Amino acid sequence: GAGVSQTPSNKVTEKGKYVELRCDPISGHTALYWYRQSLGQGPEFLIYFQGTGAADDSGLPNDRFFAVRPEGSVSTLKIQRTERGDSAVYLCASSLGSGRSTDTQYFGPGTRLTVL
Amino acid sequence: AQSVTQLGSHVSVSEGALVLLRCNYSSSVPPYLFWYVQYPNQGLQLLLKYTSAATLVKGINGFEAEFKKSETSFHLTKPSAHMSDAAEYFCAVSSLNDMRFGAGTRLTVKP
Numbered sequence: 001g002a003g004v005s006q007t008p009s010n011k012v013t014e015k016g017k018y019v020e021l022r023c024d025p026i027s028g029h030t031a032l033y034w035y036r037q038s039l040g041q042g043p044e045f046l047i048y049f050q051g052t053g054a055a056d057d058s059g060l061p062n063d064r065f066f067a068v069r070p071e072g073s074v075s076t077l078k079i080q081r082t083e084r085g086d087s088a089v090y091l092c093a094s095s096l097g098s099g100r101s102t103d104t105q106y107f108g109p110g111t112r113l114t115v116l
Numbered sequence: 117a118q119s120v121t122q123l124g125s126h127v128s129v130s131e132g133a134l135v136l137l138r139c140n141y142s143s144s145v146p147p148y149l150f151w152y153v154q155y156p157n158q159g160l161q162l163l164l165k166y167t168s169a170a171t172l173v174k175g176i177n178g179f180e181a182e183f184k185k186s187e188t189s190f191h192l193t194k195p196s197a198h199m200s201d202a203a204e205y206f207c208a209v210s211s212l213n214d215m216r217f218g219a220g221t222r223l224t225v226k227p
Contacts, residue, residue, distance in 0.1 A: 040125070040220075041220070042206050045216075056213065101210045101215075
């Protein structure tokens, strides 16, 4: 596709369950980012991939959160033992990877996660 | 650490009026600055970015922003608002491989 896609668009789960959120970046983009956006807030950085490796995971809030990008394209954000506080919109973005500070990031529409 | 402050969580203007969305930043090194727009149920879309070239940056849809180092500001403007400009606008600062977003300003355009 032409843009970044994310699936599912909405996910409702129960407290304590495991969820996976998927991101399909723009073809050819080597950099991929995950953000979390809570209501009334701007995106908050979670993790950054350059290729297959997580170059910066300093934004992951705790060890319940994990992300992978095994082939350097699609990425999956995994959340274990979900809590109500995890409810948010999870955004994925990709960029060419030429320079993290200056790259234009292209965002997907997000996955709205609701933990009951 | 770097940060962004967007003054005014909600801004309302009449169609045809000037749009001014305020953004102030804090950064220990020369920053790169971005404005993104988010329409309902869509991803963030880049409006414009400053990467240390010209201080007056022109973006899409008639928006522009001016980098003022002395004021640590990067305010977004548009001379004449359209109904289609109604959206959420985010300012972001990037330096040392770290990007931080402001909390956003919701722009309402009245007919």
